[in-house]
Structure formats: C-alpha cells, structure tokens
Amino acid sequence: MAGSTEQAFTVAVPDADLELLHKKLDLARLPDELEGAEWNYGVPLADIKRLVAYWKDSFDWRKAEAEINKLPMFTRDIEVDGFGTLNIHYVHQKSEVKNAIPLLFVHGWPGDFLEAKKILPILTAKSEEHPSFHVVSLSLPGFGFSEAPKKPGFAGRQYAEVFNKLMVALGYNEYVYQGGDWGHILGVHAVTHYGHTNIKAWHTNMPFYRAPKLFTNPLLFIGMLAIIFDTPTKTGLVNSMQWRTKGMGYYIEQATQPQTLGFSLSDSPVGLLAWIYEKLVTWSDKYPWTEDEVLEWISIYWFSRSGPAAAGRIYYEMTGQNQHDVMEGTKYSSVPLGASYFPRELVQLPKSWTSMLGNVKFEAQHDKGGHFAAYEQPEKLAGDLRNMYGKGGPVFGIVPGKNGYD
Amino acid sequence: MSEFADPYSERPFTLAVPDVELELLRKRLDLVRLPDELDGAAWHYGAARADVARLVAHWRGGFDWRAREAAINALPMFVRGVEVEGFGTLEVHYVHRRSGVEGAIPLLFVHGWPGSFLEARKLLPLLTAGSPEYPSFHVVAVSLPGFGFSEAPKKPGFAGPQYAEVFNKLMLALGYDEYVYQGGDWGHMIGVHAVHIYGHKHIKAWLTNLPIYRDPTLFTYPVYYLQKLALPITTRFNDRARIDYEKTKEWYKRGTGYYSEQATEPQTVGYSLADSPVGLLAWIYEKLVTWTDHYPWTDDEVLEWISVYWFSRAGPAAASRVYYEMTGGYAYEYWKGSERTSVPLGASYFPAELTRPPKQWLNMLGKVVFQSEHDRGGHFAAFEQPELLAGDLRKMFGKGGPAYGVVPGKDGYN
Numbered sequence: 110m111a112g113s114t115e116q117a118f119t120v121a122v123p124d125a126d127l128e129l130l131h132k133k134l135d136l137a138r139l140p141d142e143l144e145g146a147e148w149n150y151g152v153p154l155a156d157i158k159r160l161v162a163y164w165k166d167s168f169d170w171r172k173a174e175a176e177i178n179k180l181p182m183f184t185r186d187i188e189v190d191g192f193g194t195l196n197i198h199y200v201h202q203k204s205e206v207k208n209a210i211p212l213l214f215v216h217g218w219p220g221d222f223l224e225a226k227k228i229l230p231i232l233t234a235k236s237e238e239h240p241s242f243h244v245v246s247l248s249l250p251g252f253g254f255s256e257a258p259k260k261p262g263f264a265g266r267q268y269a270e271v272f273n274k275l276m277v278a279l280g281y282n283e284y285v286y287q288g289g290d291w292g293h294i295l296g297v298h299a300v301t302h303y304g305h306t307n308i309k310a311w312h313t314n315m316p317f318y319r320a321p322k323l324f325t326n327p328l329l330f331i332g333m334l335a336i337i338f339d340t341p342t343k344t345g346l347v348n349s350m351q352w353r354t355k356g357m358g359y360y361i362e363q364a365t366q367p368q369t370l371g372f373s374l375s376d377s378p379v380g381l382l383a384w385i386y387e388k389l390v391t392w393s394d395k396y397p398w399t400e401d402e403v404l405e406w407i408s409i410y411w412f413s414r415s416g417p418a419a420a421g422r423i424y425y426e427m428t429g430q431n432q433h434d435v436m437e438g439t440k441y442s443s444v445p446l447g448a449s450y451f452p453r454e455l456v457q458l459p460k461s462w463t464s465m466l467g468n469v470k471f472e473a474q475h476d477k478g479g480h481f482a483a484y485e486q487p488e489k490l491a492g493d494l495r496n497m498y499g500k501g502g503p504v505f506g507i508v509p510g511k512n513g514y515d
Numbered sequence: 516m517s518e519f520a521d522p523y524s525e526r527p528f529t530l531a532v533p534d535v536e537l538e539l540l541r542k543r544l545d546l547v548r549l550p551d552e553l554d555g556a557a558w559h560y561g562a563a564r565a566d567v568a569r570l571v572a573h574w575r576g577g578f579d580w581r582a583r584e585a586a587i588n589a590l591p592m593f594v595r596g597v598e599v600e601g602f603g604t605l606e607v608h609y610v611h612r613r614s615g616v617e618g619a620i621p622l623l624f625v626h627g628w629p630g631s632f633l634e635a636r637k638l639l640p641l642l643t644a645g646s647p648e649y650p651s652f653h654v655v656a657v658s659l660p661g662f663g664f665s666e667a668p669k670k671p672g673f674a675g676p677q678y679a680e681v682f683n684k685l686m687l688a689l690g691y692d693e694y695v696y697q698g699g700d701w702g703h704m705i706g707v708h709a710v711h712i713y714g715h716k717h718i719k720a721w722l723t724n725l726p727i728y729r730d731p732t733l734f735t736y737p738v739y740y741l742q743k744l745a746l747p748i749t750t751r752f753n754d755r756a757r758i759d760y761e762k763t764k765e766w767y768k769r770g771t772g773y774y775s776e777q778a779t780e781p782q783t784v785g786y787s788l789a790d791s792p793v794g795l796l797a798w799i800y801e802k803l804v805t806w807t808d809h810y811p812w813t814d815d816e817v818l819e820w821i822s823v824y825w826f827s828r829a830g831p832a833a834a835s836r837v838y839y840e841m842t843g844g845y846a847y848e849y850w851k852g853s854e855r856t857s858v859p860l861g862a863s864y865f866p867a868e869l870t871r872p873p874k875q876w877l878n879m880l881g882k883v884v885f886q887s888e889h890d891r892g893g894h895f896a897a898f899e900q901p902e903l904l905a906g907d908l909r910k911m912f913g914k915g916g917p918a919y920g921v922v923p924g925k926d927g928y929n
Contacts, residue, residue: 129546136543140789140832142782144670150839151782260554355845358776358784365772368552368561369801373787373794375550380787380794387783418550425560431768 113278114186118198118254119178122412127170130378130411134165137379148391152383160386161379163400173405180226184254187274189267197275198254198414199247200225204233206241210498210513211281213272214246217290218363218420219385220481221409222248227487232494239495240505240513247275248414249291251422257415264426265298265438273303283508286311287494289482291423293317297439300467304444309507310470312447312494314482317456318466319436338459345457352455356391359384363424364431371418374410381417382407394453394479445504447471447497449490453479470503471496523688528592528608528664530584532826537580540792540825544575547793562801570800571793573814583819590636594664597684599677607685608664608828609657610635614643616651620912620927621691623682624656627700627725628777628834629799630895631663631823632656637901642908649909650919650927652695657685659701661836667829674840675708675852683713693922696721697908699896701837703727704849707880714858719921720884722911724896724904726862727870728880729850739876746873759871766869770805773798777838778845785832788824795831796821806894808867859918861885861911863904867893884917885910 139161142154181202186194200222203209212232214225225246232242250271251257258267272295276284286308288296293315300308338346362370373380385407389398410417427435446467450460452475463469473493478486496502498513506512549568557563591612596604610632613619622642624635635656642652660681661667668677686694696718698706703725710718731739742749750757776784787794799821803812824831841849860881864874866889877883887907892900911918912927920926 129548133543133546136539136546138539138543138790138830140782140785140830141667143668143836146671146782149671149844150836151780151785154782157786257551258553261556261559355779358772358779361775362772365769366561366801368550368556368564369797370561370772371550372562372567372797373784373791376548376793377787377791379790383783383786387780416548416550422553422560430559 115183115278116185118182118184120174120182120254120412122170122174126412131165133378134161137161139379152387152390156386157379157383160382160400160403164378164382164404168401168404170408173401173408177223180229185275185278187271187278189258189263189270192258192260192263192267195250195258195271196256197247197250197271198222199245199275200229201243201245201279202229202233203243204235204241206235206513206515208511208513208515209233209241209243210508210511211276211279211284212242212244212494213276213284213286214244214483215272215286215288215292215295216246216249216252217288217292217294218252218423219388219406219410220290220292221253221406222246223406223409224481224484228483228491231487231491235515237514240499242494242513243281245276245279245281247272249295249423251415251419252413253409254414257419257422262426265295266302268295269299269302272299273307276307283307283309283511285309285498285508287313289314290480291427294427294435297436297466300442300444301439304442308444310445310447310498310504311467312449312471312497313466314449314451314490315454315456315480316448316450316463316466317458318462319434342459346459349456349458356455359388360424361431363421364428365425367421367425368418370421371416374417374421378407378411381410385410389481392453392455392480393485394451394477396479396481396485441465441467443468445470445507447493447504448473449482449493450474451478451480451482451486452476454482455480523596523598523604525593525595525688528594529588530592530664532580532584536826541575543792544571547571549793558804562797562804566804567793567797567800570796570814570817574792574796574818578815578818580822583815583822587633590639595685595688597681597688599668599673599680602668602670602673602677605660605668605681606666607657607660607681608632609655609685610639611653611655611689612639612643613653614645614651616645616927616929618925618928619643619645619651619653620922620925621686621689621694622652622654622908623686623694623696624654624897625682625696625698625702625706626656626659626662627698627702627704628662628837629802629820629824630700630702631820632658633820633823634895634897636898638897638905641901641905645929647928650913652908652912652927653691655686655689655691657682659705659834659837661829661833662827663823664828667833667836672840675705675849676712678705679709679712682709683717686717693717693719693925695719695912695918695922697723699724700894701841704841707850707853710856710858710881711853714856718858720859720861720912720918722861722863722885722908724863724865725868725894726864726874726877727872728877729848731876731879736879739873739879742873742875756873763870763872770869773802774838775845777835778842779839781835781839782832785835788831788835792821792825795824799824803895806867806869807899808865808891808893810893810895810899855879855881857882859884859921861907861918862887863896863907864888865892865894865896865900865903866890869894
C-alpha cells in the first residue's frame with residue numbers, strides 16, 4: 110500500500126446542521142422539578158434553562174470551531190483486523206525538540222480529544238528544566254471526528270490496534286501513553302498487546318485494576334475498612350463504593366441498551382446536554398465551567414462524525430453487555446507505570462492496589478482535581494509527566510533515542 | 516353547591532389534548548434525528564432502529580390521536596382531589612366502572628412503569644360482567660400520582676405510604692371502605708406497602724402478577740437462604756426452575772439500566788424524555804417488546820401508550836421519579852418499611868415475567884392462599900392476557916375460592 114492517507118482536518122459543521130440544532134432548541138420542552146431538588150435527582154432545572162438560553166442566543170459555534178481549527182488536526186485510515194478501515198481523527202502537535210518523547214493521549218467518556226488542549230503547550234514546550242513531548246491526541250473510534258466501527262465486537266484489542274497503528278504510522282515505533290477514564294482502561298489493553306515492544310511506559314490519572322476478590326464482597330469490604338486502612342484511604346474507598354451504588358445509572362444503561370438511550374441523545378440537544386453536563390459537574394473538582402466550555406463540549410458530541418449514540422457503545426463492547434468487567438482480556442504487564450491521584454476522582458482505591466495494575470515507578474498525590482484531570486489541572490498532570498520522564502526521573506530515557514531533551 | 520367549591524368532590528374527566536400540543540409534537544417529529552445502528556444489532560443493543568423508524572413515520576403520518584382519545588374518553592373517567600399528609604392535595608385521575616351486580620367486590624387496579632391506567636382496559640368488561648358462574652367486581656383503575664392524568668407530588672419523599680394513602684382515601688371516597696387490590700410492576704411493589712398499612716382494615720385481600728419480595732438472608736429466612744445458595748445446583752434438575760433462575764440472573768445483568776438511572780438521576784434522563792418524542796418512544800417501546808410474551812403490538816397501540824406519557828399531566832419526566840422515591844435514590848430496596856402480613860395473598864405466574872424467584876419465597880410477603888401458573892403472558896399481564904388474569908381473580912374470589920366473601924356483604928354475586 111503506497112503512501113499514507115493522512116489529510117489535514119478542519120471541523121466544518123454544515124450550516125444545515127446548525128439550523129436543525131437551533132430549530133430543535135427553539136422547540137425545547139423542559140420538565141418540571143421537585144421543590145428543593147438541587148442536584149439530588151440529576152441536573153437542576155435552573156442549570157439547564159440557563160445553558161439552553163445561552164445555547165440559543167449567545168453561544169457562537171463558529172467561533173469555537175475556528176479556535177479548534179487552530180490545533181494541528183489530521184485524519185488517516187487505519188485498518189483494523191476484522192473491521193475494515195476506520196478513518197481516525199487526531200491532533201498531532203510536535204515539539205521543536207527533535208528528541209521529544211512521543212506521547213499518545215487517550216480520552217474517555219464523556220470526554221474528547223480536546224481534553225488534551227491545555228496540556229499540549231505545556232508538554233511540547235522546550236526547556237532544559239524538563240522533558241518535551243510530541244503529543245498525539247486522537248478521537249476514539251465512535252467519538253469526535255473519528256469513524257465508528259460498523260459491526261459488533263470492537264473492544265480492547267481493537268482500540269489498542271488503532272492506537273498502535275496510528276503511532277507507528279506517524280513514525281513513532283516506540284512511545285509512551287497517557288489516559289484517564291476509558292483512556293486508562295484502554296491503556297491496560299494497549300499495554301497488554303503492545304507493552305515493551307511499542308509502549309515503553311504509561312501513565313494513568315485513574316488508577317484501578319480488578320479489585321482483589323476479598324473486596325468485591327460488600328460485607329467483607331465493610332469489615333476490612335475498620336481494620337486495615339488509614340482514614341484517607343477509608344474515605345476514598347467509601348467514595349468509590351458510593352459511586353458504584355449511586356453513580357452507575359449511565360454506565361449500566363450504556364453497557365446494556367446503548368441503542369435505546371441513543372435515540373434520545375441523537376434527537377434531543379437538551380437531553381444530550383443534561384446527560385453529559387451531569388458528569389462534567391459531578392465528576393470534576395468544582396471546576397468553574399463557563400457556558401461556552403460546556404456547550405463546546407456538548408457540541409463535539411452533537412456534531413460528532415458518528416453521532417452521539419455511537420460513543421456509548423464502548424460500555425457495551427468492553428463489558429460484553431455487562432457480562433464481564435472492562436479488564437477482560439488484559440494481563441499484568443511489567444511496563445513501567447505512573448499514577449496520579451486526584452482527590453475527586455471517581456474511584457479512589459488504596460494505593461497499595463496500584464501495584465496490581467502494573468510496575469509502579471511513579472506516583473503523585475494531588476490535593477485538587479477530579480476526573481477530567483488534563484482539563485481541570487493541566488499544570489499538575491503535565492508536571493507529573495515531566496517528573497516521571499525527566500532527567501532524574503524514574504523512567505528517564507525509556508524511549509531509546511528520545512529522552513525529551515536536545 | 517358548586518363542584519368547584521369542594522376540591523374533594525369528583526368531576527368527570529375528559530381527555531382533550533390541546534391542538535397546539537399536537538402541532539408542536541408534529542413539528543418535533545418533523546425534526547427527528549435518528550442514530551445509526553451496528554450491522555445485525557437490532558434488539559441486541561436496545562430498541563431496533565428499523566422498528567423505531569417505522570413507528571416515527573406512522574406517528575407523523577397515519578396515527579390518529581383524536582380517534583384514540585375519543586375511545587379513551589368512552590371509559591368512565593374522573594378526577595378528584597385527594598389530600599396526602601405533608602403533600603397537600605393532589606388531583607387524582609381514575610377510571611371507575613361499576614358492575615351491574617349490587618354485591619360486586621370493589622377492586623383497585625394499580626399499574627406500574629411504563630404502564631398506565633389503560634392497562635386495565637381489557638379487564639374492565641370481564642371483571643364487571645355478572646354471572647352465577649363467577650364473581651363480579653366494581654373496578655377502580657387509578658393513574659399513579661405523576662403518571663397519566665394525575666397530578667404529581669411537588670416535593671421529595673412521596674413514597675410507599677403516600678401512594679397507599681392516595682389509594683385508600685380514593686377508595687373510601689368512592690364508598691369502598693373495604694376492597695381488594697390487584698397490581699403488577701409498581702402496582703405490586705407499592706401494593707406491598709398498601710397492604711402493610713391498610714391490610715385487614717381496608718384491603719381484605721390482594722392478587723399480584725409480579726410475585727416477588729425480598730431476598731432471604733441467613734438471619735431472616737435461613738431455610739430459603741440455603742435454598743438460594745443451592746440454586747445453581749438444584750436448578751440443573753428442573754427445566755422450569757433452571758429457566759427461571761437463568762432469566763432472573765439475565766435480568767440483573769442486562770435488564771436494569773433504566774431502573775438504575777431512574778433510581779439515581781431521574782431528572783437527568785427526564786430532560787430527554789420530556790424533549791424528544793422518539794427518545795421517549797424508544798425508552799418505553801423497548802420494554803413493551805422485551806417485557807411481553809411476543810405480544811403482537813400494533814403501531815397504534817404502541818403510539819397510544821407513548822402518547823399517554825407524552826401528553827401526561829405532569830410530563831414524562833415525573834413518572835421516572837417513583838424509582839428514586841421508592842428506593843431512597845437507590846439506597847435501599849423498594850420493600851423497605853414493609854412487613855409480612857396475613858392479608859390473603861394471591862399470585863399469578865406468567866412465564867415471560869422478568870424475575871421468577873422460587874415460589875415458596877412469596878411466603879415471606881404474605882399468607883399465600885392462591886397460586887396460578889400460566890403458559891403464556893409476560894410483564895403486562897392485564898394487557899397481554901386479560902382473560903387469564905381476570906380468570907385468576909374470579910377463581911380467587913369466587914364461590915369455592917380461597918378468598919371468597921373476603922369483603923363483608925360483597926361477595927360478587929347477586
């Protein structure tokens with residue numbers, strides 16, 4: 110196969126799509142709300158009213174689009190065994206440092222490739238004080254501006270294949286990986302298949318693996334809390350259990366009936382807004398979302414190449430319709446691992462358990478930040494990567510010939 | 516005295532969706548944006564695109580709401596104010612059909628989600644018919660607060676005791692001091708509370724078509740608990756038991772997404788249900804198909820069912836809150852606060868019901884006096900198999916039946 114299929118990419122939502130969106134917003138029908146409901150029943154009505162009004166009257170998509178288009182974006186065809194060719198969208202920002210470390214950043218749900226936008230300038234900056242990176246931030250298949258798979262069964266192995274083929278096609282035979290949310294989970298899969306040979310080290314901001322069997326039993330779990338763990342760890346575990354019992358509605362629906370939900374998300378901008386905005390607020394550490402930020406975020410889903418319904422299928426495919434956990438098909442890898450702990454992350458497990466995830470070489474605990482770490486705390490996350498990979502750091506020079514300095 | 520002076524007095528109810536609402540619905544349907552679907556995915560990932568697309572086209576083109584509305588209005592429907600302690604007065608909508616038989620048994624029929632008062636529609640002529648062969652009933656089919664054409668509560672905390680209070684006050688207001696109860700889905704799950712609070716004194720007996728209750732624990736029901744532990748093995752030796760066990764496990768793995776979301780974030784999903792007719796359609800239609808026993812839904816039936824939600828008094832989002840309120844936001848099971856009673860209990864078993872625990876476990880709920888096993892029918896038993904369900908009520912309450920004469924002076928016969 111001669112030549113590459115890489116093409117420069119710009120977002121250019123057709124006028125007709127913008128008009129349809131606004132027609133729908135004009136007809137928006139909102140529900141009532143219980144007195145004093147606040148955030149207890151889901152997104153408060155006042156928030157949605159405010160955001161819908163802004164969306165109708167003030168939000169300038171073309172302006173947001175133009176800003177996005179300042180990023181160096183591309184698409185190229187990636188063949189996936191058994192699934193044909195998928196056209197994959199990505200940001201590729203190179204550092205001026207020739208020997209910068211190639212890094213693949215992988216988002217999750219309800220995230221997107223833009224989550225990397227604040228860490229891009231930090232990671233690609235040149236300095237003697239810290240390493241520099243060439244950064245690739247892709248849209249997962251079915252998200253953003255990447256094509257979606259057309260048939261069932263696209264799971265861990267397939268995502269890993271896309272990642273690796275993309276990096277290799279860009280000339281990065283050996284690289285490092287960073288992810289949270291699905292980016293973390295898929296990182297475990299990527300490292301299982303391409304660890305050492307291609308992925309030389311990886312970093313996660315949502316460190317978890319399979320809980321030890323002992324701890325999947327709620328009674329034992331509660332009993333053990335009192336005995337083994339210190340207070341911060343206990344708090345973290347309680348928060349995690351809280352999320353597992355009360356915060357999983359979206360997960361179970363998307364893992365079992367994503368198509369049913371997809372009709373709402375495709376048809377109703379307000380419905381899509383609420384579905385995602387709920388996570389932007391409840392999963393972040395009091396991040397001061399502006400209307401523009403929220404609506405740009407939602408718009409990526411609304412105007413996504415495959416439509417908003419496609420993204421939720423990742424839950425179904427990665428769990429076999431809720432028959433198994435998301436780590437199915439992975440195995441422990443000795444590829445060097447770094448972990449950043451943010452206080453408002455959804456899953457806060459005992460740090461000792463991170464060693465079940467991988468070969469822990471770097472850890473950093475923060476006192477601020479939540480699930481969308483790259484977006485909420487870009488300096489902290491980028492700082493962790495610099496410390497992990499920089500001179501004197503635990504995995505300095507892990508990518509042969511590309512230690513991040515000239 | 517003017518009927519408007521007394522908020523508690525009954526008024527006849529006529530469904531009359533304003534033209535502007537129909538027009539707005541039509542506009543929304545014209546703007547529908549459907550998702551794609553994976554090759555071969557139909558019904559494996561949720562409601563099938565082809566079916567939903569067909570229903571949307573029919574909704575835009577052939578579905579005649581006014582004709583369905585007129586037929587609904589042929590039912591004897593009413594509204595009246597019912598005061599609920601701590602919640603003020605709610606206007607409650609119901610069907611009330613009296614039998615020609617003077618001594619007919621008063622029966623309250625309670626629907627669930629995504630059901631409605633219309634689920635009783637096919638039962639009405641059967642239950643109110645008079646005959647020396649079987650008992651007759653006066654039937655009340657209420658719209659749960661927040662559903663159909665009943666008002667919704669305005670504040671948090673409206674749960675089992677409150678629904679039960681609505682039911683009981685309604686029946687008393689209709690002159691039925693003592694009555695029997697029939698329900699499935701939330702009709703059953705709320706019935707558990709109604710019977711706990713008003714059993715014996717007012718509710719003399721009840722029949723459920725969702726015969727479930729708590730799971731046995733080692734401390735509460737050790738024998739059943741041991742039986743539960745042994746299920747993976749014991750069910751190998753009995754086809755029916757194995758099918759039931761697998762079905763129940765499947766349900767917990769694959770069937771509870773809607774429950775989990777509505778029990779934790781009903782407002783969030785409510786924005787979709789209120790704003791998107793196709794979103795609401797898919798959300799409900801998925802259950803109409805997957806929860807029934809190959810019921811041959813016509814497009815008109817489906818769209819009428821969805822329309823009751825779309826045009827409901829409180830809007831489609833309100834109905835979902837029952838999951839949250841009844842479970843404390845998924846903090847506990849729906850039955851919390853209820854206890855076993857000795858109120859005579861009947862159970863109708865339909866093969867395609869969603870969960871099918873061992874029959875003996877129903878003894879944890881109440882004094883089981885009647886059981887009936889059918890070879891067809893699913894979750895919406897009253898709608899799918901009205902003759903079978905009505906037959907069960909007749910057998911349970913008729914002469915020679917285990918609950919015959921349970922309502923003093925109203926044995927169902929002339």
